[in-house]
Amino acid sequence: MNGIIDSLTRLHDRIFGTLEVETQDWFLGLAARFVFAATLLIYFWNSAATKLGDGILGFLTPSSGAYVQILPKAFEAAGYDSSALNLYQHLIVILGTWAEFILPTLIVIGLFTRLSSLAFIGFIIVMTIVDITGHNVDATTIGAWFDRDPSSLIMDQRSFWIFLLLVLVIKGGGKLSVDHLLGRSRGY
Numbered sequence: 001m002n003g004i005i006d007s008l009t010r011l012h013d014r015i016f017g018t019l020e021v022e023t024q025d026w027f028l029g030l031a032a033r034f035v036f037a038a039t040l041l042i043y044f045w046n047s048a049a050t051k052l053g054d055g056i057l058g059f060l061t062p063s064s065g066a067y068v069q070i071l072p073k074a075f076e077a078a079g080y081d082s083s084a085l086n087l088y089q090h091l092i093v094i095l096g097t098w099a100e101f102i103l104p105t106l107i108v109i110g111l112f113t114r115l116s117s118l119a120f121i122g123f124i125i126v127m128t129i130v131d132i133t134g135h136n137v138d139a140t141t142i143g144a145w146f147d148r149d150p151s152s153l154i155m156d157q158r159s160f161w162i163f164l165l166l167v168l169v170i171k172g173g174g175k176l177s178v179d180h181l182l183g184r185s186r187g188y
Contacts, residue, residue, distance in 0.1 A: 029113065029174025032167040037108045040161065048100030051093070062093045070096045072134040099123050107168065110177020117168035124158055124165075 051066030052058035067075040067082050070093045078084035103123060106116035131137050131154065143152020150156050173179045 026175040028167055028171045029110065030176045032164055032171070033108055033110055033113075033173060033177070036104070036164055036168075041104045041108055044100045044104045048097055051097040051100070059098070060094065062090075062097055066093050066097055070130065072130070096123075096126075107165075110173030110179050111182075113173035113177060113179050114169050117165040121162055121165050121169070124161055128154055128158055 047069075051062050051069065053061035053063050053066075055061075062082075064075075064080065064082065067085070068080075071085070071089055074085060074089055075082070082090070099119070100123075103116050103120045106112055107120065132142060137154065141153050143149065143155040145155055145159070
């Protein structure tokens, strides 16, 4: 019996050891970026598009919806008049909108992968705080870990988003990324 177990253990180690060696420099970064592109890229681009103002300079003049989404309580306190907000508040909305376009793009192409992923984790944390405190989402939407229900939009879903981004922070974009093409093998 020990001979069979030893043979199976060696077979296991040979198969999965080879798999690990053959995929270590390229697979996880590529797979994480692919999953990000397939599940989150268009979601965030569409969200950012709702924040753009009219015309060619819409990226500099956010829509009222941008202020409602990003600074809901401050915008309400200003009587829904963006001109009543201060420069700092305008910058938050503009930079938040740009971040929704730029960071996902950098992640998908694998440019400054680690820094972009880390910044996007921060973006998701801020987005979550705004959803909970600014939009007053209900307890079901917030959810909880270890509650036997994996469908909450905040705790469950965003935990997976952050985990995916943590893979990129730790592993980088991999060999099939712009970082690698530019000689940034560490995936800055």
